[in-house]
Amino acid sequence: MATKRTNRCLYNSDFKSFIEADPYYVLGCIHDAFHGQALTTTDEAWFGEIQLLQNVLLPWENEEAEIIFEYNIPRLGKRIDVVLLLRGIIFCLEFKVGQKDALQSDVEQVMDYALDLKNFHRFSHDRIIVPILIPTKHKTSSSLFVPSVYDDSIYNPLLTGEDGLQHIIDSVLRHENATLHGSIKNWIIGPYTPTPTIIEAARSLYENHSVEDITRHEADKVTTDATIAFILDVISHSKKNSKKSICFITGVPGAGKTLVGLDVAVKQSYQENGSFNEDDGAVYLSGNGPLVAVLTEALARDNHKKAKAKGEKKKLSDSQREVKKFIQIIHQYRDNMLAKIKNPVVDGKLEIDPEKAIKLQQSGYGEVEHVAIFDEAQRAWTHQRIANYLKRGGTYGNKLKVPNFPMSEAAFLIWSLDQREDWATIVCLIGGGQEINTGEAGISEWIAALNNLFPHWDVYISDKLTEPEYAEGKVNELLANNPNVEFSDKLHLGVSLRSFRAERLSGFVHSLLSFTQDAASLYQEVVSHGYPVVLTRDMDKARQWLRMQARGTQQTGILVSKVSARFKPLAVHVLPQSEDNAVHWFLEDKTDVRSSNYLEEAATEIQVQGLEVDFACVLWDADMRFDNGKWTFWRFNGKTQWIPEKNPETQKYMLNAYRVLLTRARQGMVICVPKGNGNITPEGFPEDSTRLPFLYDCTYSYFKSIGMKEI
Template sequence: MKRAYYSNSIKNFIKDDNSKILGELSLHHTHALEELQRNAWIAQIEILKDQLKEFPNGQVYFEFAIPRMGKRVDNIVIVNDVIFILEFKVGDNEYGNHAIEQVIDYTLDLKNFHEGSHHSKLIPVLISTNASKFENEQTYIDDLLTAARINKENLGEYLKHVAEQSNGENINWLEWETSIYKPTPTIIEAAQALYKGHNVQEISRSDAGAINLTKTADCLNNVVEFSKTNNKIAICFVTGVPGAGKTLAGLNIANERMKSDEDEHAVFLSGNGPLVEVLREALTRDEVATSKLNGKPLTKKQAAIKANSFIQNIHHFRDDNLISEKAPVEKVVVFDEAQRAWTKEKASSFMKIKKGKADFNMSEPEFLIDVMNRHKDWCVIICLIGGGQEINTGEAGLEEWVLALKEHYSEWDIHYSNLIIEDKNYLRDQSLIKWLNDNGESEKDLHLAVSVRSFRSEQLSNFVHKLLELDTVATKSLFEKIKNEYPIVVTRDLDIAKGWLRNQAKGSERIGLVGSSGARRLRPHSIDVKNEISPSDWFLNDENDIRSSYFLEVVATEFDIQGLEIDWVCLAWGANFHINSYNEWNYQKFSGTKWQSINQEVTKQYLINTYRVLLTRARQGMVLFIPEGSELDHTRLNEFYNGTYEYLKEIGIQELTKENFIEIKKEKYVVKTKTKTSTKQKNINSLDKELHYSIQEPKPNLFSTKVHNTPSSKNLSTEKIGKFVKRKMHELIENDLIDNNELIKLQNLDYCINTFHLRYPLLKKKLSTDPENILRYWKGSLNIRGNRYFICSEWYEQPDNNDRPYFEKWLNKIIIKHVNKKNPLDLTIAENQIEFARNYAMYKDSIDLPKEVNDQIDDFINDYNKGFTTNQETYNSILECIHQFIRSLKA
């Protein structure tokens, strides 16, 4: 199958007829071809032919497939040893953040998963055709921290410059385009791809380490087909190491067996509420987007109906079948994380208290088998089992499933992974092991042995296993093998941990903060594990949403993240699970105001499994945050943390401190084309226009000034934005100019985003537990009417990201309120005077006014800064004087 809709040598591409190229692109396009897409292709063809004419050698591709993402790159151009990934934004006059992330994502996908690109030089390029020229920083582009920003006029110039600077071996484009693509999608990406009709081979790696994912799918399909043909009832137990693709295998079989035309229905069931919520929401959003591309748009509600029938909560399935005694419509049922089904005691208690079923006396596994046993012809249950991943009281593990089969359903065909007999993490009861061995079929293809969650290191699950066993020698040896491909670091500074995550992430790679639900004394570090998150917002929303994982403000616990994964993780390690003075794990739970020891072995195992889950959630790398203890707080003693920290350093994990870590300040990407006002004459014209308008009539709304008319940082002041904001806020607070209504607003994030362009509230009320120095706020709180507040320090003043106009606009509003209270003149007088001050500040460095005029204006500005209005007659006189002077200059 061709990866690109069109490919050719640059030389032949330039000779090719445009209509022929367009026809070939249209032929391969699977959706309805809209005018917008057609026009975009026409523009790309014309621009590339014009800009590539000086390249005698090279290869060009249109619509090159990125299977893992289910998308296509606009263009790829190979010149010498460099692969340029091009994303066109035809007609755009700005370099948008989303577009830059998109092209970086394409580049990373090829770098990580396309064999021919692993060691090649890849350059992401965003072409906003109508944007102004941008000075690119090539070092950042080479490191994939950003993309080159190019317009339609300088694309060729940039490609030539980069190609000439590179001196590697020329790429054999034929070998490159036919090299193996080995994707490792997240479970969310995999669900979306399977839902669209892709098969598991297309979206999984093809190397020997992960080939059994396909074999597992084949084995399960064989069982289903045999049962269907021979009217058999069967159950399969699939095992695998954390991240091996058990959920992917389950989603795949459920999707493949959705054959309603053959009266064969399948469903994917999970008791993991967050997983169900996230996958449903992801499928729904994707379906809505895809339907628009296909020209048959669906509402979100319509798309959700379909997604919700494919993925269901196991407890809802249970409750539905409590009401009815009929066989369910589904013939193939996949139970994800089946080890988490409830024991007889927990299920009976729940049914009695919550459902009023006093006579319910079955474990959840027994009841679910009983429901499927209602089928008179055939059915198949597929249980996905994670060994050593039971994390909650009342979770049955595999033993309840085997016990139910032995005691009540021994006539079922049983197919089980060979690891169930061989590994103590799955079954501990020797009598059940013997019974299963005698009555079931062992299938080696039902075990997934290699983690595909971390495409960087297949040894991660082994490393975590040995780490939790406190096997220092083996753990150290395994870490040596994985550390170059899968970075792990440790720190005692949460700010450094967050900075490390931001440094590592590129494009839209997801970062997040996780912790144990029992780590209750992380609260002094603003990590509240009791604060519930919205899983779909945390996992799916972008970096501009404060609820998303990107903001590193809300922590996901083991219950939120089990079965899911993100790229880069910060694990905040709690005092509930630490190494004591005997070099053994100490198990604790927090009750009331103190820690209590955990003595029950099963509860200890739950806690070990909690950290096993948390340590295996990152696809690419993680930072371990071990807080400093405090001898002044009996719940956070040094002994609760130091042993764990020393153990992690002993096995070779690098320690990050303020001495050896620097956070890379990544730029904000959006760069808008601005009107140039650099010449003296343009400044004169602009000021004349503004002053003329001020004299003619009062401005109805001072605060509707457009962005391109706001001052840039170099025009405003030599005082840096941070110092300016801090000084002005101190003045406002000292003079009690912030009223209660405004005080409430300044603590509201949405208000501060819209008003100041900030990502955090401008004011943060100091809690009794807060130190005097907190992240993203200036050190030292200030008293405002009896309470203490921190002032946000995250202010920027760059050509493409200028926060000063937003703050000044708000400051003017506060001053206007104050002026009007002190001297109740008509409000428009104050508005006009402040508008004049702003305009004068913008242009005064570029216009030589007579000294007497400057002196008058300076007096006026001083009055304005003190909160006084000038007499309207005097004010108009000053304006007229300046107006006449400018007229004489223009003449």
């Protein structure tokens, strides 16, 4: 078997071809498949692993066995350093090059890989899996071979240095009496399918800590219950009649769209008798990395705490794994489907490559779930953005190059579900006016795909999608010639669950940003219903106000736009773009300096979209300024001045960023428009020309003009 090209790894080969290859050739193959710039240390590590394994695997050179470098576990976004498929056994190797000692975190890492394969990779469910940690300078090797406490054919992690690796592999083969030669056919393209064990654990976890607790809503569930019931009826009708259907759900910020999506995912997967229906499963998908990370961690931490209180021996990573059964990143779902297509694309038509995919009895070449719930569907990419992304080699890690990709992301996601040969339902959760990144298409791209490529799909759509925030108010026009459309008021979540006192907040924010005449009256209405919105020009006063408002475990936080640039003089640090940072910012308590409550680090619209705090400070920079009845938009050049932003599409995203920031607080907010710096140097020049008072004064005056109370 020669080296095969696949998007699931950076390199794979039979043992003989690998052992006989020039190490630099193998390294070149890895480089060719890698997207991103490999560091010198990474290069050295890969080269060292290649040379070591070419010697280690010599005793099995002539066997039917397979080696795989940097294997991507389907849909989980994790990569295993090296997988060996030898005599029907799966060896997971995690190298720590140059390291002498084994850290607990390293042992847990390689064990997690083994568990993820066992729980989510179809061709690993019934196999023996052996995780091996290799700190290359370690001097001893494991001598005991015992199954893990999970009783699932997984070994407890084995430990060895580079000198003992060959012996430990041989010892495992002897221990298992593994004498029959053979790899595992099609293992490398084995599909994502959760085991019943992980599915039942996920249900238990969800039931023990409802996402309702995370959203902390204070209103009744009448609206969400009606929406969930409508969607489940559509799913049932689609199944009964072998139809493909799509539902578009709208809602004001905080109305419970995420809650609805997760409830549908769980209720669809677990029928009335409480048992899992393997053929009717659903998955909740979001392109919002911070949202997925925070939801996953919040559920997992709570489950782990409750298990510990009961005396159960359960790791936090086990709880996290259970959550990932039904909460996943949309890009990993998308890329798992992209790995199955014929490439290059011929005549603009996507087709499955049967050599890259396994056809399953129920789902065919589609994914395993019948129902996919896409949160923040308005953020799906335009055709131009995803085509450019895939042309240069998409996903970080594995170079997924598709030079002539023919679809928008929305169209591809519909196409992915359309690969099922029986029935499917898509649920799109949509926030109005919340496209915040260049290349986010909004709802119009979904509708165009349905009209042009998937006319056989039934369309169920919120009656509020005709409003200006959605597709510029052209939804009716776009759907005029589609005969399969049904509008329903049950697909709109109009009551804010985030704060029952702020049902009109969304309307006020829309009015504030679009300069409608009712902004002042809407402001008074919001405030009179117990939702304070106050104004200041002093960050110390803003912090003091937040601390005075928050009681008990109520959460505060500072919010800024990602384009903001001049907040260092105010002792505000912008939170670095990392999912781990978002998790700490949202979930740590008031004793942890990483917590939002310390009011030192400010989160951007990217990190808070779909999430919320109790009381927020929206810190307004000079990137968006009021000027004679309109907004003007600016970008800082990183050195000396603000540059006008004239691209209309970018201006829309910048406006939407503030729309998101102004709707993140459950119970109240302070808007801080800084005074700037009007000081003059002895030579007669501005002390800080990037923060001159006039950059902020007009915006402050506009907010005062609609009656905002100043503190």
